[in-house]
Amino acid sequence: MLFNVRNFVNVAKLTGIRKQLLRQFWSGPPAQMSVHLKGRDLLTLQNYTADELKHLLWMASDLKQRIKHKGEYLPLMQGKSLAMIFEKRSTRTRLSAETGFALLGGHPSFLTTQDIHLGINESLTDTARVLSRMTNAVLARVYKHNDLDLMAKEATIPVINGLSDLYHPLQILADYLTLQEHYGGLNGLTITWIGDGNNVLHSIMTSAAKLGMHLRIATPRGFEPDLRITKITEQNSKEYGTKLLLTTDPLEAADSANVLVTDTWISMGQEEEKKERLKAFKGYQITMQTAKYAASNWTFLHCLPRKPEEVDDEVFYSPQSLVFQEAENRKWTIMAVMVSLLTDYSPQLQKPTF
Incomplete structure (x- = not known):
């Protein structure tokens, strides 16, 4: 996988400056806030600081409390439209974006490969x-992350990564909100990943340390996370004083874990590798035997859809499984992203403990 981190960061910085200047031209100076995200892109959590990640989670908690629990109507997206470009099929990303944007009074427009062919x-x-x-923003679910980089460079509106071959930031924001709700905080938690070194893992790796979480990763040989992202993760772990383990032993990774996480072993576009991958991942299924090595307060996460070879029914449907709360939180976190990138709204709820 070709990925130049230095060029990516430089493009992200230049794009952010360009959009900031355009926003000030039309709307004047931004409001004085400790965290101001209006006009930004969300392509990877690596580009977001610890305070900015906490702000997004705080925003999600606020919207969930005010809209779901208090029954308030907040038309924060009224008069705004969202272009949703999906090269890959989706249940949770599409539903959370469409229903969330509409719930805030906006108009989402869903575009598939039958409607738009990126770069063709x-x-x-x-x-x-x-x-x-x-439109006011673009949410794109694509095969190639480089396509998102180019779109962000050329667009004058926020571009949001709905999934790429490299990252899945919206999923991880939902995971963190779910863990914050369950544990009352994130700092000090140990997350164990058992499975493929894929885009979901990459998003955890580039953000967990910023929130004070330790990370233990087990992948089969030949299916490790991207080396460049591993180096970023090592730097983050050192900077924030967290622990990082990479191993091929699922039980070693599960030792003392608060959170057991896995994902599909065969991502879209890898169907021809199914036989090889199933053989390579033998022994990586999460079961109650795996959980015996975890901490007594362990929980389980999976971004869905799930297959039985990845995690058995006993764990998946256990009281420790937070997968359906996690799925719901896709909606509240994506709404938080939209509100943060498109408005000056500040959360009214008291800031949660992180």
Whole structure:
């Protein structure tokens, strides 16, 4: 997988400056806030500081409390539209974005490969510029992360990663909100990943240490996370004083874990590798035997859809499984992202403990 971290960071910085200047031109100076995310892209959690991640989770908690529990109507997206570009099928990402944006009074427009072919019928550059004139934000679920980089560079509106081959930031925000709700905080938790070194893991790796969480990763040989992201993770762990373990032994990784996490072993586009992958991941199924090595307060997460070879029914449907709360929180966290990137709204709820 080709990925130049230095160039990516430079592009992200230049894009952010460009959008900040454009926003100030039209709307004047931004409001004085400790965290101000309006106009930003969300392509990877690596580009967000610890305070910015906490702000997004605080925003999600606030919206969930006010809308779901208090029954308030907050038309924060009224008059705004969202372009949703999906090269890959989806249940949770599509539903959470569509229903969440509409619940806030906005208009989401869903575009599949039958409606728009990124870089085929029209260049990515032209697509980004057209969408910037017709909508207020773009959420794109794509095969190639480089496509998101180019869109963000050319667009004058926020571009949000709904999933790419490299990252899945929206999923991890939902995971963190779920853990914060369950444990009352994130700092000091140990997350254990048992499975493929994929995009979901990459998003955990680039953010967990910023929130004070330790990370233990077990992947089969040949299925490790991207080396460049591993180096970033090692730097983050050192900077924030957290522990990091990479191993091929699932039980070693599970030792003293508060959170057991896995995901599909065969991502979309890898179907031809199914036989090889099932063989390589033998012994990586999460079971109650795995959980015996974890901490007494262990919980289980999975981004769904789940297959039995990844985790057995006893764990998946156990009281320790938070997967359906996790799925619901996809909605509240994506709403938090939209509100943060498109408005000056500040959470009214007291800031949770992280």
